[in-house]
Amino acid sequence: MAEERKILLKLLYIINNNYKESDLEDLIMSMVRLLLPLVRKQSGVYLKLAGYQPRDIALLTISSLFIRNGQGRFPVLERLFNWRIVEKFMAAEEADFRRYLRNILARRLKQTFYYLSSEIRPERAKIKREILYTLKKLPGCRIIKDNGRTRVVIRPEHSGRKKPKVSAADQSDWLVEICLNQGLAGLQVPKFFNRLVEFLSEQKLSVEIPLNTLLETYIETQKGYLLSEARNSSAIRARTETEIESPDLNAWIEELRIRNAVLLKRYLDRNKISQDELEAYLKALNELFQNWQDGGQEKSLFGYLKKYAPEMSPREYRKEKRKILEYLVRTSRDFLKLKLHRQKAGWGEYDGQEL
C-alpha cells in the first residue's frame, strides 16, 4: 500500500478517536519520512550553521501537529484533516491526497523555517535588536507592540503630521531609495537611523512602519551599496587590466597575512585560542583570500574554519569562534577596500591631469 494511503487510514482512526499508540507512531514516522527529502532540499548553509539536523527540523514541524489538548485529541491535526477532507480523499485518487498532504507539509515546513529564523539567521535577529535599541534612544521615535507585531512610529520634532505619498506596500522601496540617495549605506545601525530620522525631520515627514520593514530597509540598503561597490571595483579591475598597472594584490595579501598573524598572536597570548586554533584560523583565512582573488567567497566562514578544525561543532563556532573570525574577515576586507580606494584616488588625480 502506498505511504499516502496508509497515512489517510491512520488519520481516519485518529479523527474517530479510535486509534492505538502504534497507529499514532506509524503516522508520525510516515509524515517525517515524507518531509525529510523536502527539508534536505530546502536546508541551506544557515541551517547547518545553526546546528539543526534535517531530522530535527522534520520532527519540529511534525510535532506541532501532534499537540494534544486536555481531552487527548489533536486540535491542529483535526483542523487540517477533518473528517470531511479525509472522507473526500478516501474516494479520490491517491495522487490528489498526496498533493494535498505535500502542500500542507511544505507550508508547515516553511512556517518552521520562519519561526526558527532568529536561530537560523542570527545576524538578522542581532540587527533587529540593534535597531530597536537605537530607536528607543532616538527622540521622536516610538515603538508600539501590538498583538505580537512591532511597529515603529518615527515622528521627529517639528515634522508635523505630513505622511509620505506612498502606499504601505511601497514604503520599503521608498525608504531604501532615500537611504541610498542620502548616502546612508555602509553606516552602522545607530548612525544609519540617526541620519534617517534627521532627513525625515528636515522633510517634515512622519512614518509609521513595521519593524520588519525597517530591518529589510537596512539590509537592502547595505546590499545595494555592496552591489554598486562590487560593480565599481570590477570596473576598476577592467581599467586595471587594460590601462593602468595592476595593483599588487599579492603584496597586499601578504601584508594581510602578517597582520592577521599578529592579531591572532594577541588572542593566543590572552589564552583565548590555542596554538592549533591559531593555525586553523590562519589557514582558513589564507584559503578565503585565495578565493577572493579567484572570484569570491565560495562557502560560509564556518565552512572555511571547519576544514582546518574538523572537530569544531556549529555550537562551538557560534559561541566563541565566529566573532574572532568575522572580526578578522571584516578588518581584512576593510584593509583591501582602503588600498583600492587609495589607488582609485590616485587614478582620479591621473584622470584630472589627462583632462
Next chain:
Amino acid sequence: MDRNYKKSSDQKLIDRCSEIARPASFRNRIKLFHHLSQVSPFPHLVGFSGLSSYEIYSEKIALVSPDHSFLLRILHDQLSGRLEAYLLHPLEHKYRYAYIMLENQNREFLTDHHGWAVLGQVDQDRSLAAVSVCPPSAIFEWRPDGEPVRIYAEEHLKDCRLKTELFSVGPQATLKVQSVNLPADSEIKRMILVIDDQETLIAVPQNDLTFYELPENAGSMRIYLYE
C-alpha cells in the same frame, strides 16, 4: 561505519517519533503506595463543592507518597461507571496539572486546576496496582506583551528560563517556546500550555522547543514544564 551511523541515526529518529506518541518516562515521578487506613466515607468533604452530590461516588482506593505529602483518592462514579482520581497536596503547584501514571497500563492522565482527572473505564485491580505522579518541575506565566515570569521552579531549575516569541502572521497566532539554561542532565519531556480552565495544550518538545497554535484572543497563560 557509514552503515552503522545510518542505522543509529534511523534508530534515533524512530525513538524520537515514538516519544511523541507514547506516554513519557518522567524522571521525577513519585511512586504511590496503598494507604492502609480506613478510607473516608465522605468523599464529598474533600473539596468536591460544585460537583454532583456525593452519593453517586464511592471511594475505591487511597494512595499516598512515601512522605505522605501526596494523597491520591480513586473514586467510582456510580452513574457513569467510570473511575475518577483526585490528587491532594498542601502546595497547589504539586496537585494542579500533575501527571498521574498507571504504570501497568502505560497510560498517563493530567489533573486539572483542582487536582481532578477522569481515568475512565479502567480495570482497577490491574491498573491501580502501580500508580505514580509527576508534578510540574517549573511553572511560568506568559503575557502577550512581556517575557515569561517564573512562578515556581525546583531547586535545580532555578536558572532555567523560557524564551518566547509570538508570531501572528495569518489568522492563527503561533507561540514559540524554548527552554534555556537547563542543567546538562535535565530534559523537558512535556510542556503544557494552560490557556484557561477548559483548554490545555500538551506538547512534546523537540530540542527544548515547541510551537503552539493559540486560539483567538488568547490572553495571559501559564506554561508548565515536566522532566
